[in-house]
Amino acid sequence: MKTYEVFLKRPGKDPFTHVGALEAPDDDLALSFARDCYTRRSEGDQMWVVAREDLLVADPVELEMADRPHRHNDGALLRDLRQAGDPPAS
Amino acid sequence: MRSWDSMDDFEAFLDGGGLVEPDDDMPDAYREAVFRFIELHANSEYMGGLTERDWIAKAPGLTNKLTALAKTQDEIGHAHLLYMVAADMGVKTRDEMTADLLAGRTTFHNVFHYRAYSWGDQIAIAYLVDAAALASQQAVFKNCSYGPYKRILRRIIAEEGFHMRNGEELLLKMAKGTAQQHEMMQEGIDRWWWPSVQLFGPDTRPDDVLLRWHIKSERNEDLRDRFVQKMVPQLTAAGFTIPDPDLLQDPDTGRWVSGEIDWDALKAAIAGRGPDSARRLNDARVAWEGAAWVRAALDEAAAVPA
Numbered sequence: 456m457k458t459y460e461v462f463l464k465r466p467g468k469d470p471f472t473h474v475g476a477l478e479a480p481d482d483d484l485a486l487s488f489a490r491d492c493y494t495r496r497s498e499g500d501q502m503w504v505v506a507r508e509d510l511l512v513a514d515p516v517e518l519e520m521a522d523r524p525h526r527h528n529d530g531a532l533l534r535d536l537r538q539a540g541d542p543p544a545s
Numbered sequence: 546m547r548s549w550d551s552m553d554d555f556e557a558f559l560d561g562g563g564l565v566e567p568d569d570d571m572p573d574a575y576r577e578a579v580f581r582f583i584e585l586h587a588n589s590e591y592m593g594g595l596t597e598r599d600w601i602a603k604a605p606g607l608t609n610k611l612t613a614l615a616k617t618q619d620e621i622g623h624a625h626l627l628y629m630v631a632a633d634m635g636v637k638t639r640d641e642m643t644a645d646l647l648a649g650r651t652t653f654h655n656v657f658h659y660r661a662y663s664w665g666d667q668i669a670i671a672y673l674v675d676a677a678a679l680a681s682q683q684a685v686f687k688n689c690s691y692g693p694y695k696r697i698l699r700r701i702i703a704e705e706g707f708h709m710r711n712g713e714e715l716l717l718k719m720a721k722g723t724a725q726q727h728e729m730m731q732e733g734i735d736r737w738w739w740p741s742v743q744l745f746g747p748d749t750r751p752d753d754v755l756l757r758w759h760i761k762s763e764r765n766e767d768l769r770d771r772f773v774q775k776m777v778p779q780l781t782a783a784g785f786t787i788p789d790p791d792l793l794q795d796p797d798t799g800r801w802v803s804g805e806i807d808w809d810a811l812k813a814a815i816a817g818r819g820p821d822s823a824r825r826l827n828d829a830r831v832a833w834e835g836a837a838w839v840r841a842a843l844d845e846a847a848a849v850p851a
Binding site: 456474477478479481484496512514515516 | 633
């Protein structure tokens with residue numbers, strides 16, 4: 456048996472969302488079981504079923520490290536500049 | 546892999562609303578406690594699904610049979626989802642969990658250790674037991690620190706909501722029905738009131754780790770009390786009585802106060818010494834063995850290269 460991950464997209468503008476996992480012997484039955492387990496009440500109009508072994512999973516610590524302060528702008532400097540009034544005459 | 550230097554750090558992470566994910570290096574005690582809780586929930590959904598299945602043939606009329614069919618699929622589906630989440634914690638495999646359940650080494654909720662004799666029992670289960678289970682699950686969902694469990698609970702709760710609504714519909718139909726129907730419904734309430742109240746468990750102990758680690762968000766006694774406050778007026782308004790001779794309404798606050806709760810009955814049921822434990826577990830074994838050919842066929846299909 457293989458483990459599969461199931462992703463659903465609700466009708467409309469929502470992105471695909473991971474909804475859970477299941478076990479199945481092959482891809483065809485994985486799709487069939489996914490329909491039975493996850494879409495009995497039209498929870499989505501599109502579904503992706505992916506074998507877990509085919510998913511590339513990022514390390515959460517490395518994800519955190521991909522963030523750098525210089526990519527953010529919290530508006531603090533702009534606020535200070537706006538409050539500072541006219542620039543001094545040169 | 547995320548990890549924490551000490552239990553204090555981990556608890557601070559949980560207190561800050563952190564969600565633990567399967568790949569995290571969580572403390573063993575947390576992994577163990579959360580796993581046991583989810584396994585108990587999964588076992589209970591599975592045993593509940595088998596009970597529901599018994600009523601597909603017996604439910605009166607096509608509509609009720611279809612509802613029983615849908616509910617059976619829901620409950621077995623919930624067990625599937627929960628066993629996947631539990632297995633991913635790496636404590637036991639699905640096969641080990643099934644073997645432990647069928648051998649009586651693990652437990653399931655007290656309410657599935659009693660026998661449903663009549664359609665009135667089945668409605669009482671749908672109305673009282675599902676409401677009690679839903680209230681407990683909502684309290685877990687609200688603040689649950691284990692990510693996969695919280696996400697799967699959202700779906701489970703939505704589906705249990707359908708069941709509860711159906712339970713109330715059927716209860717009100719019986720309330721407006723013939724004297725015989727009314728009597729049958731009252732008997733169901735008489736048999737299922739106490740097991741439903743006991744389902745919440747005794748008062749939460751001050752050192753309960755499930756509360757401290759944000760699996761439970763409310764104390765058992767608070768959930769139980771809310772259940773009583775909600776159910777007593779509803780059942781009374783529908784013309785039924787509560788099988789608790791000591792039930793009192795506080796004249797000042799208007800709140801209902803239950804008589805003494807028999808916690809020995811709860812302990813005995815969970816330990817597999819309930820009135821219907823042996824038959825239920827045997828039914829589960831028969832169902833499991835009866836489906837062996839399906840599992841064998843799936844294994845065979847898996848062995849064939851695509």
